[in-house]
Amino acid sequence: MNNDFLNLFSFTRKYYENYTKKISLHEPVFFGNEKKYVNDAIDSTFVSSVGKYVDLFEKNFSEYTKSNKSVAVVNGTSALQVCLRLCGVKSGDEVLTQSLTFIATANAISYLNAKPIFLDVDIDTLGLSPKSLNDFLNEFGDKRQNGTFNKKTGKRIAACMPMHTFGFIGRIDEIVTICDDWNIPVIEDSAEALGSKYKGKNAGSFGKMSAFSFNGNKIITTGGGGMIVTNSDKLGLEAKHITTTAKISHKWEYDHDNVGYNFRMPNINAAIGCAQLENIEKILHNKSLLHFEYQYLFSEIGIELVKPPKNNTWNYWLNCVKLNDRRERDLFLKESHKNGILNRPVWKLLFKLDMYSSCQKDSQKNSIFLEDRIVNIISSAKF
Numbered sequence: 001m002n003n004d005f006l007n008l009f010s011f012t013r014k015y016y017e018n019y020t021k022k023i024s025l026h027e028p029v030f031f032g033n034e035k036k037y038v039n040d041a042i043d044s045t046f047v048s049s050v051g052k053y054v055d056l057f058e059k060n061f062s063e064y065t066k067s068n069k070s071v072a073v074v075n076g077t078s079a080l081q082v083c084l085r086l087c088g089v090k091s092g093d094e095v096l097t098q099s100l101t102f103i104a105t106a107n108a109i110s111y112l113n114a115k116p117i118f119l120d121v122d123i124d125t126l127g128l129s130p131k132s133l134n135d136f137l138n139e140f141g142d143k144r145q146n147g148t149f150n151k152k153t154g155k156r157i158a159a160c161m162p163m164h165t166f167g168f169i170g171r172i173d174e175i176v177t178i179c180d181d182w183n184i185p186v187i188e189d190s191a192e193a194l195g196s197k198y199k200g201k202n203a204g205s206f207g208k209m210s211a212f213s214f215n216g217n218k219i220i221t222t223g224g225g226g227m228i229v230t231n232s233d234k235l236g237l238e239a240k241h242i243t244t245t246a247k248i249s250h251k252w253e254y255d256h257d258n259v260g261y262n263f264r265m266p267n268i269n270a271a272i273g274c275a276q277l278e279n280i281e282k283i284l285h286n287k288s289l290l291h292f293e294y295q296y297l298f299s300e301i302g303i304e305l306v307k308p309p310k311n312n313t314w315n316y317w318l319n320c321v322k323l324n325d326r327r328e329r330d331l332f333l334k335e336s337h338k339n340g341i342l343n344r345p346v347w348k349l350l351f352k353l354d355m356y357s358s359c360q361k362d363s364q365k366n367s368i369f370l371e372d373r374i375v376n377i378i379s380s381a382k383f
């Protein structure tokens, strides 16, 4: 077998020496107050959608991300869905995004009966390309009083949702500038980017709204969970209202003023979140150490480790390598899994999936290039 692969596998086995069997891509770590706070939540009987940990988690999350309002919900996908709805996406609208992303990005758009438009990413950031965005809008955008419309489909382009791949933040400032010009609200899919910064500003603070995920494989976890973040007090209040069945506050009456969702994060999950967030700096530091070990290893072998793009302070969520072609990628994955090292390829491009095959897209040149070559390598923090 390829010597470079062998070198990497033996590094991985050594780094995770306590793993006797399979080594998965990214595992959660619990070394803080998780059990204490969960026990406290159970003892209090407030395990569901009301409780002090939900409020505390939101408050601490806003402090950490330097955002005005945070609203905790059941998962990252529902956070995206609510952001889209509150930014005005309606049935029949279209939303600009990338095809190089996890399916949740497009699914959230579909839940509103809107349709994604897939634009290309930049090679160096793996994130939405401002050039692709600009080209698309100049060719198809039709700016009218009530929004920007798509000359090809006649539909309204109601939002733009870039995604911060593996915690890398692409040229988000340029994207926001372009979208401002076309009156298109930006929603950041920051599911993977908690703790990342771009030009010193936190992920989630660039768009009108932003969504984070606390699934088990993310930087911090609540079991399952998500967060809606915004600097607008008004949107924050609306997010809280619509995710708690749009109930009008009253001591006993059931009065609702909208078709809301039951998307509130349970207190028991928020208890885990509070404990995880207390340790986020330690987790990020630990993950940075792994990345530096990888940097050293890959400087000696013939595989390219992807470096965080310019202007980024990265959260080191998932490391990835860029292989030479599809054939090498497939071989690498086959050998990895044969060795019990569960490296994973980047997602299949969304326009290749049946449900999204009819969506409008641009050349997708870079996305296709990256899909053939990018593989995530084991990135768990080790404590």
Ligand SMILES: *Cc1c(COP(=O)(O)O)cnc(C)c1O
Pocket (backbone or CB within 6 Å): 075, 076, 077, 078, 101, 102, 104, 105, 163, 189, 191, 192, 212, 213, 214, 215, 224, 225, 226
């Ligand atoms: C994880 C993830 C989500 C969705 O998060 P869930 O909490 O699993 O619903 C959305 N977008 C991206 C890019 C993700 O990686």
